[in-house]
Amino acid sequence: MSHSADLHKRRLAAVARGVGSTISSYVAQAGGGTLTDVDGREWIDFASGIAVTNVGNAAPKVVEAVRAQVERFTHTCFMVAPYESYVAVCEQLIELTPGSYEKRAALFNSGAEAVENAVKIARHATGRQAVVVFDHAYHGRTNLTMALTAKNMPYKHRFGPFAPEVYRAPMSYPLRDGGLDGAEAARRAIDVIEKQVGAGNVAAVLIEPIQGEGGFVVPAPGFLPALAAWAAEAGAVFIADEIQTGFCRTGQWFASEHENLTPDLITTAKGMGGGLPIAGVVGRAELMDAVHAGGLGGTYGGNPVACAAALAAVETMRELDLASAARRIESILVPALVAINDQDQGIAEVRGRGAMIAIELVTPGGNEPDPLRTAAVSKACHDAGLLTLTCGTYGNVLRFLPPLVIPDADLHRGLDILREALRN
Template sequence: MTHADTPAVQGGPELAQERRLVTEIPGPRSRELAARKDAAVTRAVGTMLPVYTVAAGGGVVVDVDGNSLIDLGSGIAVTTVGNANPCVSAAVAEQAAAFTHTCFMITPYDGYVRVAEELARLTPGQHEKRSALFNSGAEAVENAVKIARAHTKRQAVVAFDHAYHGRTNLTMALTAKNMPYKHGFGPFAAEVYRAPMSYPFRDAGVDGPAAARRAIDVIEKQVGATNLAAVVIEPIQGEGGFVEPAPGFLPALLDWCRANDVVFIADEVQTGFARTGDMFACDHEGVVPDLIVTAKGIAGGLPLAAVTGRAEIMDAPHVGGLGGTYGGNPIACAAALAVIETIETDGLVDRARAIGKTMLDRLTALQADDPRVGDVRGRGAMVAVELVQAGTTEPDAALTARIAAAAHAQGLVVLTCGTWGNVLRFLPPLTIPDHLLAEAFDLLAQIIKES
């Protein structure tokens, strides 16, 4: 298939908001492209659902064969405001016409500064803040650790069971799961330690403060507070299974960090920018991190990430110690400003809560009728089910894979995750219309019943 053979389909909100299957999934044109991918792209870059996209918007993704799939993935929580949001598209086009790049470290520009100002306004806490912009969540997490080490003059870093923080060397060390993220890629960065996470479904009788005491005991005995630069944690874990710690866990951990001059780093790469029904997941319990890391939903699909935090911590590295050729690219900054405007103008924080209520209600009803649905959890438009062998807490990865494959075949883009691969996660764009969300969960209920 040549480029000319690819159908021209207009994306954005005007795209027909319907599930439509005109071929099997994947269709013949997608299979042809998959063969070309196999010949040209390393096999190490996998694809979960090999349908090749020509348009997307609202709550659908349209492939080269004309199939229209319901999107419950948002490019892994990236296209929060939609795949072709008009405000974002216009801002990108305007900036691209002016200039695409100069490198902020050489000749700076207003967009970078405006994004930093918006991050200071929006992120938790009223203290004086500074930001640095990067390209990806992993890059931003790695820089957050650098900043914490520069500030504290300490080296050790603690991450948690089930954590995912990225694929660079340091962030692989912070990440808990071996396959597919770490296997064969070591040795990893030193001075990284792991503490137990609060996991309510698997922590019978352990409330949040007790789980925090358990984690702190491990940290104090195995690391030592005087050696510790930072604690890095996802307020709701992403790839680890959408694990939401029990109430009180994060505040207790933060209090301990404050008492011991340890930098508390919140990794909100997946949870940030309205995804959880708050602008940031930390807002739910009033947690004010020292540093907050954002990416994914920040720029509507363009590569941008940030570390934002207390001015005295952010200013600890020497001049020139942070940066990068593309960090805070002007086009990505224009997109981010448009994303923030859209979230606030269109009331997308409230929309995330409404979507979350719909999903939780539907999934809780499924759980009541099916003992294999072990847990339903999440907040806002970040919800998951953990699937187990009936009547136990034993993970059932095979069932999860069957359900995901059946959903894909029926035109639902769903993702899996979790340490044991037994979690179905749902991350619809906040632009998905109600009728598509209802259809998706009607179909999912039938698939689960038949699996």
């Protein structure tokens, strides 16, 4: 029996089955563009721990910063006895996020927690309750964020009741919404909001600039700016959920920059911490400071070890210019995938930005989602040593999220495996 098989046997006896894994091998070491399991098998990494290890799994500066911080102290709770690194991470968020207005930031543990706190801030600042989200959205697995998330299985099924005052508007999904341009799709969404909710009741409009779990959906140009303009006119807070798209993933520091958006609030996590759990909410000072002292926080929020990792990750992103690296990855992935698409009638679209790229699989010559082939292709990739993830409301999207430090040779090797998996 292999070591992975032995570990899997132990897992079945110890870990709740509701916690799934993409592969059944167990990782011993990871870095750059590859993972190595406990049996010595190597995997090319097109997952990045779901867009977390942008700087790699063991970036030297992150390792060094974490080691040094652990030797000093692992925890005091910033709400009890504060420390400089929390302040420094907030300063970096203020500097890096779009918008020249005065900002404040607060730190948390996970993306879902960041989203919950952004909603809390918006409700407190506006005195309103309604939150508008979109078809195909994913915002987390806590009770409020399950309400905000659009997909039932596996995220919401039999976990209700969910938090109230959440309303869903139609998303701009160019492949599937009849060719509406951005302005038309925005008018459709705004019409739903105004009819079903009323502009004066909306505390926040919450949206991913590029949807993640929903299928790497890139809205038509103009859709996001039109929503942001409507929110400003309505007195609602425009929140960009940049948890999966942030920190150089799409070829800019934040995906909002692709359309010159300046959201009122931005939520961050994933790539922010170099692999350690840390999240943030950053935005307009008048909104962030509207909440009373003690109204925001949490025991572990902005943990000093995670803050050290985040500062080192940002330093690595600057030094290696990982936004440019993401654009280089796009310049390799997209032409290769378009060439595959030209030979495969079961691929409806290649889409995404930077190192956040996907293909949507459909019935050949049609537009019906093909989740069975998607799962089979992904499994064939795994069997051949390429770690891929699926996503999409219909389970028919293969997404590619390589670390931004992946060598070109590993990208090409991964593409070769993918071609063979699709062909077979």
